[in-house]
Amino acid sequence: MKKIIFNFLTITLTAAALNFSRAQQAIDITTTINPFGEKPIPVSLDGFSGEVESVLKFDLYVQGFAFVTPDLAQYQISGSAGGNVTGSVTDKFAKKVILSRGYTGAALRREAHAFADDIVFAITGRKGIGQTKIAFKSQAADGTGEIYVSDFDGHDARAVTHDDAIVAAPAWVPGRLALYYTSYQPGNPDIFYHNLSTGRRSIISKFSGLNDSAAVSPDGSKVAMVLSKSGSPNVYVCNADGSDLKRLTTSEEDSSPCWSPNGEWICFATKIQSRRVLAKVPADGGRIQIVRTAGAPNPTEPDWSPDGKWIAFTSQTSEFDICVVPADGGASPVVLVPGQDPSWSANSRTLVFNRAIGYRQVLSVLDVFTKQAKDVARTSGSNSEAAWAR
């Protein structure tokens, strides 16, 4: 019982810490409470087998749960998968059943993901990631590849391009079944808008030189990207259809723009006197500000969390590391795990990224605050540049 109470208190304290005001939070991270040392929530799982059990274990592990024997569990998850998934969650601390539900009408995998989402919500109050999608690129040894869309765990991957060309940097339109990405299919790297419902796509940017790294504003109306048409790779913004183009930066060399969730800022990787830094610029133009990442050298590939609190990015030393830093710059960056190109889930809790196995890349998902990570199902080739649907 002591163990259970301790865990409960840890969770409560951490939750309270995360709800502090911005200024307080910055101090707490560096001095008193480290939100990245969160203890996984101990649960037991019984009654499931096969695919349903493996889906539940994967989904819960990468959302900060640990599997223990029933006597050590804070929550007991039970159920069955005979025909359809049914299950329940018993809170052993509060001594009550907090979830009891059945699922119908879909494949077992989908039902298991739905149950996992309900478990996560019942226990933590957070919306789960079990039924979300990712987009990514898969590349062959010759450099050519295709853009894919799959479940967040890598299953049910489907190629959405058939370009047999270098492809790069898929980005979702928020709330829509649509992507922007770069493809060399025309010869030059151009930016495509691809409506996945209709299958129709169009080129929205095909200037001379680089057209790359599209990032869609939270309201879907604007696209930030990197163009080199004026003589250096810089950040531009335009309407969703490519019209009303505006240059935002004149810096040395920019890459990988992303939006703040309020749509006011665009964060990107750039260089100052050949030194790599992260910076942000007002989305409607203005002065560039450095995002402090001292202690995490050579930052690139920023991604702003949907709750606005964090910027995840890649730091490069002798290897690549996934790092996060408070978006307000109030604390030093934290190195999480080896890997590249993080993308936040909609609930600002999990990152999808790629990591090297030999000279290939595989996708992995990471529960940021417990640092629990697992590789997702692989699509043949090297998988990278994942973007989480939001």
Added chain:
Amino acid sequence: MIMNKMFYPLALALVAALATTGCKHGFTKVTPLPEGPSVVGPGTGPGLIPGGQMPTDTGPSTVQTGGGPTSEGDINGMIPDRAALAEQTVYFAFDSYVVKTKEHGKLVVVAEALKSDPNAKLLVEGNCDERGTEEYNRSLGEHRSLAAREGLAKLGIDPMRVFTRSYGKDKPADPGHDESAWSKNRRDDFVLLHPKP
């Protein structure tokens, strides 16, 4: 503690009973799930579309470039000659887009080739070694090809005759994973473009 010890087996037995009898009696709530793709949308939670409905879409349906020079127009009408300037590949230092002094002579040769054939144009392909993240390298590779174009402009070549293209780290000249390979991969390749006869 006695209460707790008694409660758990009871609760477990109850849960187990519910689980085996299925949703008919034990489960008060059943969630019907739509078959087929679930995707994005703020409706019921992150990444979900409520009730399986597909999102309506009002995105662009026409190609719109916003004016300016386009990427392929002038290149696609021409015949690429990779051999003519194959010896002139310019190599770069790690993480640098500066054309080194000792590489400058190659730009002079490329400039001469363009001067002697006023109808020809040039594609400069910028490349990187595998160190560095993907889109960082795509920008760095572009910067390398732009640096060559700038160097050629200083030698009197109209920049409008020179196209740039970055392959990032996607087209290494040497597939190895050591400095010997990397030094060959940090490069600008020059492709002469002849008009169709």
